[in-house]
Amino acid sequence: MSDTQTIEKLVKQPYKYGFKTNIEYEHFPKGLNEDIVNLISDIKEEPAFVREFRLKAYRHWAKMKDPLWANIRYPRINYDDIQFYSAPRLKPQLNSLDEVDPEILDTYEKLGIPLSEQKMLAGVAVDAVFDSVSVATTFKEKLADAGVVFCSISEAIKKYPDLIKEYMGSVVPYTDNFYAAMNSAVFSDGSFCYVPKGVVSPMELSTYFRINNEESGQFERTLIIAEEDSYVSYLEGCTAPMFSRNQLHAAVVELVALDRAQIKYSTVQNWYSGDEKGVGGIFNFVTKRGLCKGHHSKISWTQVETGSAITWKYPSVIMKGDHSTGEFYSVAVTNDLMEADTGTKMIHLGKNTNSTIISKGIAAGKSQNSYRGLVRIGPKAEYSRNYSVCDSMLIGDRCGAHTFPYLEAKNNTSSVEHEATTSKIGEDQIFYLQQRGLDEENAVSLIINGFCKEVFKELPMEFAVEAVKLLGIKLEGSVG
Amino acid sequence: MLSIRNLHAEVEGVEILKGIDLEIKAGEVHAIMGPNGSGKSTLAKVLAGHPSYEVTEGEIIYNGEDLLEMEPDERARRGVFMAFQYPVEIPGVSNSMLMREAYNEVRKEHGLDPLDPLEFEDYVADKLKLLDMDVRFMDRNVNAGFSGGEKKRNEILQMAVLNPRLALLDETDSGLDIDALRIVSEGINKLASGENAVMLVTHYQRILNYITPDFVHVLVRGRIHRSGGKELALELEEHGYDWITADTEVNGEAGS
Numbered sequence: 001m002s003d004t005q006t007i008e009k010l011v012k013q014p015y016k017y018g019f020k021t022n023i024e025y026e027h028f029p030k031g032l033n034e035d036i037v038n039l040i041s042d043i044k045e046e047p048a049f050v051r052e053f054r055l056k057a058y059r060h061w062a063k064m065k066d067p068l069w070a071n072i073r074y075p076r077i078n079y080d081d082i083q084f085y086s087a088p089r090l091k092p093q094l095n096s097l098d099e100v101d102p103e104i105l106d107t108y109e110k111l112g113i114p115l116s117e118q119k120m121l122a123g124v125a126v127d128a129v130f131d132s133v134s135v136a137t138t139f140k141e142k143l144a145d146a147g148v149v150f151c152s153i154s155e156a157i158k159k160y161p162d163l164i165k166e167y168m169g170s171v172v173p174y175t176d177n178f179y180a181a182m183n184s185a186v187f188s189d190g191s192f193c194y195v196p197k198g199v200v201s202p203m204e205l206s207t208y209f210r211i212n213n214e215e216s217g218q219f220e221r222t223l224i225i226a227e228e229d230s231y232v233s234y235l236e237g238c239t240a241p242m243f244s245r246n247q248l249h250a251a252v253v254e255l256v257a258l259d260r261a262q263i264k265y266s267t268v269q270n271w272y273s274g275d276e277k278g279v280g281g282i283f284n285f286v287t288k289r290g291l292c293k294g295h296h297s298k299i300s301w302t303q304v305e306t307g308s309a310i311t312w313k314y315p316s317v318i319m320k321g322d323h324s325t326g327e328f329y330s331v332a333v334t335n336d337l338m339e340a341d342t343g344t345k346m347i348h349l350g351k352n353t354n355s356t357i358i359s360k361g362i363a364a365g366k367s368q369n370s371y372r373g374l375v376r377i378g379p380k381a382e383y384s385r386n387y388s389v390c391d392s393m394l395i396g397d398r399c400g401a402h403t404f405p406y407l408e409a410k411n412n413t414s415s416v417e418h419e420a421t422t423s424k425i426g427e428d429q430i431f432y433l434q435q436r437g438l439d440e441e442n443a444v445s446l447i448i449n450g451f452c453k454e455v456f457k458e459l460p461m462e463f464a465v466e467a468v469k470l471l472g473i474k475l476e477g478s479v480g
Numbered sequence: 481m482l483s484i485r486n487l488h489a490e491v492e493g494v495e496i497l498k499g500i501d502l503e504i505k506a507g508e509v510h511a512i513m514g515p516n517g518s519g520k521s522t523l524a525k526v527l528a529g530h531p532s533y534e535v536t537e538g539e540i541i542y543n544g545e546d547l548l549e550m551e552p553d554e555r556a557r558r559g560v561f562m563a564f565q566y567p568v569e570i571p572g573v574s575n576s577m578l579m580r581e582a583y584n585e586v587r588k589e590h591g592l593d594p595l596d597p598l599e600f601e602d603y604v605a606d607k608l609k610l611l612d613m614d615v616r617f618m619d620r621n622v623n624a625g626f627s628g629g630e631k632k633r634n635e636i637l638q639m640a641v642l643n644p645r646l647a648l649l650d651e652t653d654s655g656l657d658i659d660a661l662r663i664v665s666e667g668i669n670k671l672a673s674g675e676n677a678v679m680l681v682t683h684y685q686r687i688l689n690y691i692t693p694d695f696v697h698v699l700v701r702g703r704i705h706r707s708g709g710k711e712l713a714l715e716l717e718e719h720g721y722d723w724i725t726a727d728t729e730v731n732g733e734a735g736s
Contacts, residue, residue: 427531432568435528436578436638437556437585446581450572450621 031080034058037185040085049165050157057174057184064178067312070341071370071402074246074283074310082217082248084186139203146202148232149194153221156192163194167225171254171291171318179250179285179312183219187252190220195230195261204460206235217248224254226261228294233264235463246274246309250285259294259321264302266459267315268467271307276365278337281309288315292324292350300327301344302458304467309338314372316345319353319381326355329455333471334367334399343373343404348381348414357388360452363399364475370402375416377409384414392422393451395444395475444475481506481543481677482527482646488537489526496522498702499538504646507674511688511713512681514699515721520681521565523699524648527679528562529555542646556582557589559645559676563635563652569623575634576618579604579641586642607640611667628655636667643671647678653687665690685717698724 029036037058041051066077143150149160157164174184191207209220226232249271255263265288274281284307290299301315317326328344346355355375363369375386392401403420425447433443448471449456456464487500496519504510512520526533527540529552540547547555570578576597583603584594595603601618608615611633623631632652639647649668653661668691672678680691688696688710696712697704698721705724706712716724 426568428568429570431530431552432564432570433578434552435556435562435564436582436642437553437589438581439551439553442581443553446573446578447570450570453572 028083028085030083032058032061032082032084032182032186036084040186040188043085044154044157046157047161049161053169053174054185054187057181058186060175061178061181061185064181067178070312070372071368071404072310072312072339072341074339077246077248077283084217084219085188142202143205147196147199148201148205149192150205151192153187153190153192153223156194156223160192160194163225164192164223167254167256168221168223169254171256171289172252172287177287180252180287183221183250183252183287187219187221190222190251191224192222193224193232193234195224195226195232197227198229199227200230201232204233204235206237208237217250219249220251222251222253224256224263224265226255226257226263226297228259228261230258231262231264233460234266235460236265236267237270237466246281246283248283248285249308251287253286253288253315255290255299257290257292257294257297257299257324260296261294262298262300263290264300265290265315266463267301267303267305268459268463268470269303269305269307269311270470273307273336273338274309276336278309281338282307283310284308284313285310286313288313289345290315290317290326292317292319292321292326292353294324295321295350296323297321298325298327300325300329300458302329302455303331303342304455304459304463304470305330305332305340305342306467306470308340311338311340311342313342314344316347317355318347318349319355319384320349321353322350323352323354324350325353327458328355328357328359328373329458330359331362331452331455331467331471332360332369332371333362333475334364334369335475336365336367338365338367340368341370341372343371345374346376346386348375348377348384348386351380351382351384353381353384355384355386357386357390358454359388359390360455361390361392361401362395362448362451362471362475363392363401364395366398368400368402370404372404372406374406375408375418377411377414377416379410382411382413384411386414386416388416388418389454390418390420391451392420393448394422394424445471448475482547483541484538485540486538487523487526487535487540489522489533489535491522491533495536496533496702497526500699500702500704502697502704504677504679506645506677508694509672509678509680509691511693511696511710512679512699513683513685513696513713513716515725516683518699519702520683520699521650524562524650524679524681527555527646527648528552528560553585556642557585559586560648561639561642561644561646562648563632563639563650565650565652565654567623567626567631567635569621569626571621571624573622574619575622576600576604578622579618579638582638583641604641607637610640610670611637612663613637629657629660632656633660633664636664640667640671643676645676647671647676649678649680651681651683653682653684661687662690685713688713700725 037054041054172180174181193205195201224234257263271282271284292299299317305311315328319326326346332340332342334340344357357373359371361369361371371390377384390403394401401422405418407416409416429447430443433446449468456467459467482504484500484502487497489497514520522533526535535548580600587594632655656664665687693710696708696710698706
């Protein structure tokens with residue numbers, strides 16, 4: 001719920017995660033070619049099958065072109081000028097937090113993500129990814145007692161090669177798209193989670209991504225596997241320092257849910273979005289997809305997107321198992337010169353599959369906010385249903401909201417329902433709330449929170465509070 | 481409590497109020513009556529600080545301070561409350577959330593600690609009874625899907641919760657059936673005290689059968705043309721507004 005004092009305090013602040021940590025980096029050349037891919041694989045001492053996966057992905061990528069179909073405008077990216085791997089100089093095997101560079105621990109403290117377990121939020125395990133590598137994973141032992149594996153993907157490649165071999169690339173193949181191919185060639189780290197049969201994860205799992213190096217991109221890869229009858233809730237948070245040049249972020253997330261398993265994946269994305277003139281900010285090109293492989297399985301994406309100069313992101317669900325469920329709850333906020341083209345794909349393959357899409361776009365300043373969604377119901381997906389709501393809210397008259405829904409139903413026993421609205425924050429609404437004693441910022445915050453309520457209630461409590469605060473900061477001064 | 485002197489106000493360059501003088505003291509109930517378009521609602525909105533209305537001349541002193549210098553939310557926190565003629569809908573925001581936020585703003589103004597949701601629930605229970613409203617009303621989103629009568633009742637509920645010093649009721653009676661009118665009027669009467677004042681804007685006399693005004697002012701074309709006691713309302717009911725306007729035209733001619 002909106003806490004008046006907190007918001008009042010917070011709306012006065014600029015992007016507060018914009019500081020840079022001064023640490024030493026391992027030297028790494030710029031650009032992308034086979035040598036670079038091999039070098040990454042060498043550094044990480046990977047088995048041959050992973051190296052092979054990377055090389056195939058690179059060769060495929062080299063033949064591809066940037067996708068330009070999205071409703072976003074940005075200068076062409078010079079991939080020769082990007083450092084595709086960046087790691088803080090540290091010892092390869094960390095046995096305890098004492099071995100992590102104190103500067104890095106300090107960075108996470110400043111971000112409000114303390115990594116020492118006595119200070120941790122109870123019930124949340126964190127994997128911290130700093131630039132390209134995972135620097136710490138907390139609560140490993142407690143999770144291990146329950147049988148849950150939660151570690152960096154680099155560690156998983158060494159310890160659980162069979163799972164990696166079976167599942168990596170099974171939901172998002174390297175041929176999927178330009179950025180997925182790039183990520184498959186150069187992915188540096190990310191999180192891995194395996195929940196065995198019948199296990200309900202005893203705590204929320206979370207990864208906190210931080211980009212620090214000015215010239216590097218971040219290419220992390222996350223894989224979550226939920227075996228039969230298991231449940232896991234996973235949270236992802238992102239920030240970056242303020243730089244006047246753009247940084248590239250191209251991640252891949254794959255989720256696999258077997259029979260009756262449930263995966264709930266929540267994101268609060270607050271990458272640096274550039275200044276009010278549109279200088280700097282993160283280019284965020286992300287491929288996220290879940291596979292409901294088993295029957296009665298369920299995958300739910302909840303995202304609050306408040307940052308990045310460019311957002312290109314469509315967390316999707318393939319409902320292969322009969323009676324499986326896909327959900328997408330999204331709040332995307334754009335301000336100043338930000339551009340977001342985000343939405344989802346709900347692919348119904350199994351019978352009696354069910355999907356829900358709730359998308360709330362808020363555009364302020366001179367920003368452009370687009371929802372792009374595909375609902376495809378295959379010929380064999382009989383008796384399937386989709387329900388979509390896409391609402392847009394405009395603040396001021398220089399921004400734009402767009403909706404691009406694509407619907408394909410290939411059988412006649414299924415139903416698809418789509419609702420869309422566009423509204424403006426009205427002077428009358430603000431005056432009404434002011435007349436009840438709320439100041440203007442607080443009034444706007446209450447209206448926005450009301451608009452986004454259906455999505456916020458899907459977020460775990462800690463994240464919901466964070467999301468409410470973020471929106472307040474993001475929309476400061478955009479009304480009136 | 482409130483002293484309005486030579487108040488002129490316009491909207492989109494059109495002058496609506498053309499020199500209003502009005503004194504309201506604590507404990508008084510003033511009825512502002514007049515034909516459509518006479519400026520009665522404008523007067524209420526200007527007092528509340530609606531941004532579409534610009535004051536071009538005159539002054540408003542509220543408890544010794546310049547009301548026109550205050551933002552609308554500051555006026556509200558100092559005890560100025562307006563029951564809207566057309567209350568707006570706020571999707572996704574529950575009645576209880578809005579009212580608790582609003583009430584806690586008033587408490588903060590008086591140096592009191594905010595109430596948490598449970599304490600507020602207890603506080604609001606009596607107010608609901610006063611207006612014969614179900615507690616489930618609090619969980620509904622502000623005015624969303626409310627009937628016309630429910631919206632008006634909700635306004636008076638907010639008045640009961642906020643306990644204002646100066647209540648501006650803008651055509652609260654319109655759109656109410658006879659039972660609702662009685663309940664709402666009784667609620668207003670119970671809230672009236674020697675400490676606070678009510679300015680009731682209405683087109684019709686019928687709400688005055690339930691709420692007895694100390695003064696009645698008739699507004700015509702942006703000016704108060706007549707002021708009197710409650711009997712003035714009855715005269716209006718009998719003769720209609722033509723009687724007043726005809727009267728003023730005669731006076732006007734006589735004066736020229």
